[in-house]
Amino acid sequence: MIKLPALSNQFRPAMSQDNIFREIDEELRSDRMRALWRRFGPFVIGAAVAIVVLVAANEGWSWYTKSRSASASEELYAALEAADRGDLAGAQAQLDALVSNGSGGYPVLAEFRKAALLAEEGDVAAAVSAYDALANSQSNPRMRELALLLAANLLVDHGTLADVELRIATIATDDNHMRRVARELLGLAQYRAGDAAAAQASFEAVLNDPLAQTSIRNRMAFYLAQMVSDGVVAGDTPTLAGDEEAAPVAAEPVAE
Numbered sequence: 001m002i003k004l005p006a007l008s009n010q011f012r013p014a015m016s017q018d019n020i021f022r023e024i025d026e027e028l029r030s031d032r033m034r035a036l037w038r039r040f041g042p043f044v045i046g047a048a049v050a051i052v053v054l055v056a057a058n059e060g061w062s063w064y065t066k067s068r069s070a071s072a073s074e075e076l077y078a079a080l081e082a083a084d085r086g087d088l089a090g091a092q093a094q095l096d097a098l099v100s101n102g103s104g105g106y107p108v109l110a111e112f113r114k115a116a117l118l119a120e121e122g123d124v125a126a127a128v129s130a131y132d133a134l135a136n137s138q139s140n141p142r143m144r145e146l147a148l149l150l151a152a153n154l155l156v157d158h159g160t161l162a163d164v165e166l167r168i169a170t171i172a173t174d175d176n177h178m179r180r181v182a183r184e185l186l187g188l189a190q191y192r193a194g195d196a197a198a199a200q201a202s203f204e205a206v207l208n209d210p211l212a213q214t215s216i217r218n219r220m221a222f223y224l225a226q227m228v229s230d231g232v233v234a235g236d237t238p239t240l241a242g243d244e245e246a247a248p249v250a251a252e253p254v255a256e
Contacts, residue, residue, distance in 0.1 A: 075094060075097065075098045075102065075106070078094055088117055088120065088121055091113075091117060092114065092117055095110040095111075095113055095114045095117070096114070098110040099111055099114070108134075108138070108143065111130070111134055112134065112146075112147070112150075114130060115127050115130035115131050115134065115147075115150070116150075118130060119154055124154050124158045125158075127151075127154055128151045128154055128155060128158075128159070131147045131148070131150050131151035131154075132147070132148075132151055132167075134147040135147035135148045135151070135167075145171050145176075145178050146178075148167040148168055148171065149167075149168060149171065149178065149181055149182060149185065151167050152164045152167045152168045152182075152185045152186075152189075153185055155167070155189070156185055156188045156189050156192065157192075159189075160189075160193070161189045161190060161192075161193035161195070164185060164186060164189040165186065165189070168182040168185060168186060169186070172186050172202075179209075180206050180209055180211075180212050180216055183202045183203075183205050183206045184202070184203070184206055184216065184219065184220070186202050187199045187200075187201075187202030187203045187206075187223065188223075190202060191223075191227070196227060196232040196233050197233070199223075199227070200224065200227060200233045203220045203223045203224050204220070204224070206220045207220040207221065207224070
């Protein structure tokens, strides 16, 4: 029978001490990890829960706002359809509800349409007041300018030159992107007020604007052509830039 050599007394203690130290080290590491987890675990769990809650809240809010916007859009189209059918009272009621309960930009759109309905019903003064109120309440300068232009458009026929100038004089400047519309309205108001020279200057400013589109150039040409034909200003008949079909419509605003 083969006998294995006995381990020396010097080797056995050395191996036992290595095992003991390793086990102690592992225990210490385990204890440190448990201590660290007890200390920081709640924060880690809390952070994870907070992230989940935030993501869920964001998704929920996104769904809610999209749902409300879709509903507001449907309400606006329903009001527009009612107005097209001639049901102005029904359209007004729907727009009032949208102004009160709508979301996003739909309440503002509803306010603009309400003002337009007032004009369609013949209450120009109320429509102008509504546009003025919109202009005073808007933080967006473009929306403010739009409201002022729409008010001025009504006042060309139902107000004075001073009323029109009060609203759009600051828009009819070289650095404003809506200057062409403002100058057209200003020119019409000047013509109706009897200031043909000022009207001519306003129309020519639009006609000579390099950024003016063909359609608006043609309107200015027709305005000026009618003024020359009526003998209120001197000069040659302006040359049209293209679209001839605009002539009958464009000549109407300055006809007396």
